[in-house]
Amino acid sequence: xxxxxxxxxxxxxxxxxxxxxxxxxxxxxxxxxxxxxxxxxxxxxxxxxxxxxxxxxxxxxxxxxxxxxxxxxxxxxxxxxxxxxxxxxxxxxxxxxxxxxxxxxxxxxxxxxxxxxxxxxxxxxxxxxxxxxxxxxxxxxxxxxxxxxxxxxxxxxxxxxxxxxxxxxxxxxxxxxxxxxxxxxxxxxxxxxxxxxxxxxxxxxxxxxxxxxxxxxxxxxxxxxxxxxxxxxxxxxxxxxxxxxxxxxxxxxxxxxxxxxxxxxxxxxxxxxxxxxxxxxxxxxxxx
Numbered sequence: 001x002x003x004x005x006x007x008x009x010x011x012x013x014x015x016x017x018x019x020x021x022x023x024x025x026x027x028x029x030x031x032x033x034x035x036x037x038x039x040x041x042x043x044x045x046x047x048x049x050x051x052x053x054x055x056x057x058x059x060x061x062x063x064x065x066x067x068x069x070x071x072x073x074x075x076x077x078x079x080x081x082x083x084x085x086x087x088x089x090x091x092x093x094x095x096x097x098x099x100x101x102x103x104x105x106x107x108x109x110x111x112x113x114x115x116x117x118x119x120x121x122x123x124x125x126x127x128x129x130x131x132x133x134x135x136x137x138x139x140x141x142x143x144x145x146x147x148x149x150x151x152x153x154x155x156x157x158x159x160x161x162x163x164x165x166x167x168x169x170x171x172x173x174x175x176x177x178x179x180x181x182x183x184x185x186x187x188x189x190x191x192x193x194x195x196x197x198x199x200x201x202x203x204x205x206x207x208x209x210x211x212x213x214x215x216x217x218x219x220x221x222x223x224x225x226x227x228x229x230x231x232x233x234x235x236x237x238x239x240x241x242x243x244x245x246x247x248x249x250x251x252x253x254x255x256x257x258x259x260x261x262x263x264x265x266x267x268x269x270x271x272x273x274x275x276x277x278x279x280x281x282x283x284x285x286x287x288x
Contacts, residue, residue, distance in 0.1 A: 027274055028061035030201035031163075035191035036068040036114065037207050037264055046265065047117045053270050054168060055123035062274070063163045066118075066125075066170045067194055069187035070110040077105050090243055094147040094184040102184050103129075106172040114170045125168040130175035130190065131182065133158045138175035138183045149175045149183030151190060154197035192247040196254035203251045204273060205244055206264025211282035212237060212245065223284045225249050248284045258285035 034054070041047055057064050074092075078085050078101055086093045094102065111127040118125035130136025130151075135158060138149030162169050173190035175183045188205060195203040211219040212228075215236050220227075228245050231237040237245055241261075248259035262269050262281025272280040 027201065029063065031063045031065065031198045032057065032202045032204065032274065033065045033067060033191050033195035033198065033200045034204045034270060035188055035206060036066055037187065037205070041068070041070070041110070042265070047113065048121070049267065050264070051114070051117035051121045051123070053268055054118055055121045057270065057274070058123060058166070058168060064168055065159065065194060065198070065200075066114060066168065067173060067187060067191035068106070068110055068114055068170065069173065070106050073110055074102055074105045077101050088142075088145060090240060091141070091145055091148055091186060092184060093145055096147065099147045099182050099184055103174055103182055106174060111170055111172045118168055118170070123168055124166060125170050126162065127170050127172070128158070129172040130185065134176070135159075135171070136175040136185070136190065136193065138177055138185060140177060140183065147181065147183050149177060149185045151175060151185065151193035154193055156197050159194075159198065186243070188244055188247045192251040195251050195256045195259075199255045201257045202274070203248065203256050203259040204270060205247065205259065205261045206269065207244065207261060208263065208265060209241075209261075210263045210266075211261050212241065220282050221279065223282055225252065225284070225286060228284060245284070252284065252286055258283050260284070
């Protein structure tokens, strides 16, 4: 038998749900592309929490698309196999031996880990890579990078079919080259390309930082492309944040309504961003 007395926690929970109603309505049937980064996948417990949030998002009408990385797992396997891996401008130099390991880790271990976590939370997810059903066709990037691709064509038919079937796509960032070769694609770049092709309402880049920061280390909660350019030119945005902000700018210029850089390790980060007034992290959208 349920107790009839209410405590403050129950009342607060009901108030939170009530306050979320306008945001639930706003995102009904919206496409939200989520890039799940390697450092945001540090434990089974965190993965289960992320999966629960994704299932809830779908339950209230959102069409989530998960694009994942897996850099730490790739590094671990390359080290075990004694395969040297170098980087140029933040991109992994990928020869034939390396791309075989990348595909094994991303399409096998990491992709299925995420799919299984979502399924255990009552959702229905399916694992894909850009090589499946001509999902992502790529041109080869700079020659010195080897088998690294830049997205050229995205075929969204399979993804839209999955939306209609209430199935969540979980996509490894691999693509097929013009001759059918496997190409390694930067995860942020892949997520931005899928978001653009789907005219997504939101692109969420889950990272291991709380957002874009100013010169004093404070998180900037709202930014325009012009402000991003100024912060980059002045050196405030630097290092690994540059490709992330560039991905956001490219997505916005290609029709994505807004892009957000947020800390994927924070509890319920995606729910806070989508369904609360204050959001989470740094949102980037075109100036009105």
